[in-house]
Amino acid sequence: MRRSKNKIIQIPNNWQPRFYQDPIMRYFDNGGKRACWVVHRRGGKDNTLLNQTAKMALTRVGTYWHLLPSQRQGRKVVWEGIDKSGRRIIDQAFPKEIRDGTNNTEMAIKLQNGSVIQVVGSDSFDSLVGSNPIHVTFSEWSLSKPSSWSFIRPILAENEGTAAFIYTPRGKNHGYTLYEMAKNNPAWYCDLQTIEHTKALSMDVLEEERKAGMPEELIQQEYYCDFNSGNAGSYYALQLEDLDANGLISDFAFAYDNIYTHWDIGFTDSTAIWFWRFRPDGGVDIVDCYEAHGLQVNHYIEVLRSKPYQYAGHFLPHDGNDSRFKFATGLTIKEQLRAVLPDVRITPKLSIEDGIQALRFLLGRKTRIHKTNCKLGLEALENYHREYDEDTRTYSKTPVHDWSSHYADGARYMAVSINGIRELSAPPPPKKPVQNIMTLDNLFDDYDARGRFN
Numbered sequence: 001m002r003r004s005k006n007k008i009i010q011i012p013n014n015w016q017p018r019f020y021q022d023p024i025m026r027y028f029d030n031g032g033k034r035a036c037w038v039v040h041r042r043g044g045k046d047n048t049l050l051n052q053t054a055k056m057a058l059t060r061v062g063t064y065w066h067l068l069p070s071q072r073q074g075r076k077v078v079w080e081g082i083d084k085s086g087r088r089i090i091d092q093a094f095p096k097e098i099r100d101g102t103n104n105t106e107m108a109i110k111l112q113n114g115s116v117i118q119v120v121g122s123d124s125f126d127s128l129v130g131s132n133p134i135h136v137t138f139s140e141w142s143l144s145k146p147s148s149w150s151f152i153r154p155i156l157a158e159n160e161g162t163a164a165f166i167y168t169p170r171g172k173n174h175g176y177t178l179y180e181m182a183k184n185n186p187a188w189y190c191d192l193q194t195i196e197h198t199k200a201l202s203m204d205v206l207e208e209e210r211k212a213g214m215p216e217e218l219i220q221q222e223y224y225c226d227f228n229s230g231n232a233g234s235y236y237a238l239q240l241e242d243l244d245a246n247g248l249i250s251d252f253a254f255a256y257d258n259i260y261t262h263w264d265i266g267f268t269d270s271t272a273i274w275f276w277r278f279r280p281d282g283g284v285d286i287v288d289c290y291e292a293h294g295l296q297v298n299h300y301i302e303v304l305r306s307k308p309y310q311y312a313g314h315f316l317p318h319d320g321n322d323s324r325f326k327f328a329t330g331l332t333i334k335e336q337l338r339a340v341l342p343d344v345r346i347t348p349k350l351s352i353e354d355g356i357q358a359l360r361f362l363l364g365r366k367t368r369i370h371k372t373n374c375k376l377g378l379e380a381l382e383n384y385h386r387e388y389d390e391d392t393r394t395y396s397k398t399p400v401h402d403w404s405s406h407y408a409d410g411a412r413y414m415a416v417s418i419n420g421i422r423e424l425s426a427p428p429p430p431k432k433p434v435q436n437i438m439t440l441d442n443l444f445d446d447y448d449a450r451g452r453f454n
Helices: 022-029 045-059 071-079 089-093 147-158 174-182 203-211 216-224 237-245 297-306 333-338 352-363 375-383 405-424 438-446
Strands: 002-004 007-009 034-039 063-068 099-103 108-111 116-121 133-139 162-167 188-193 259-264 270-278 284-293 311-316 344-346 368-370
Touching (some): 034 174, 045 089, 045 162, 071 089, 071 116, 133 147, 147 162, 203 216, 259 405, 270 405
Parallel strands (some): 063 116, 063 133, 284 368
Antiparallel strands (some): 099 108, 108 116, 259 270
């Protein structure tokens, strides 16, 4: 309980945990540090951890993050979300009587005892450098940026903080890896709750979903927490699964010469770079990738120089030539890179749909991907997905924009260029693994807006 201006506020505020929600709350009440809680759709995961956070924030003064895959999702689901009783979720968990202030822009609440609760996104967590959270709830962890945990873990280790990972499965990605680790680690709380366990929804709800056209793989994923159902809605999960099954995602040896890079440029968010080369048989090896957030072009130039590769050329998206981005140096990104790097080109501009098909085609051509060097890029491609629309009972026509978008966009540009080169030239002969490909790359600057050669 909390007394506010002679009024006693019960925390949790007008909310009672269900029987399957109570154990994880008691775990943290008793001093637990790490929790992995896999629960079906509409199982009340966010409500549970927000109410637990309220208790913790009133017990230990500090900064508490509720982290979702993106800031936009955090605003929609948590900050502006409404529960089944018609209350704002954030107001139910943190009633105004215990607050000292609210910052709607930063989605932050300061409590009267000095604790701060903030809703943040994994797509921009590194912009909060200098913060020192003592608890982080990773909501929808299976869709969040995997590197967010690597960034936050040492902070929590130093200040003896706590972390909760709450989500439904999205195939055998980093969410699956965490669950497999946690269930065999006595230092972790680990629990998986399907609709059959919780009884939070009747089986009639599932039958209505099926009759309305919800794909069975999505039902198994969302309501039965099935990691084997794949990432429903993923654009590339099947292609990556096939490559992996055929041993084409591995730590293979490769030559460091004739490396090409493809970029997705972010000016206020992330920039992603893929590194690849042709094989002697005409196939493609994707050998490395890199991403950083909110940094200037010089940073990426130094990254390229620090790697042991000999570069054959660099491809930028169409906005690499955009004069609007001359604000810092008076030069476009292309002009800045051309001053220090050889052979900088602009990738043909195709629609997202055409680019997705080009990448699917590339991944279906026995392309090899370096497992260790491209770990985060592979995670991004697997997570790049369409959202299932509850109203139309169909998947959205466009991809969800989240942390995975930057790597996925860069890979699309890569596929468009590689496939374009194949269409414009014969494969290199076996005894000459790499031709002067850049004589072909010169053609790419002459593509029209639809990606067709003039």
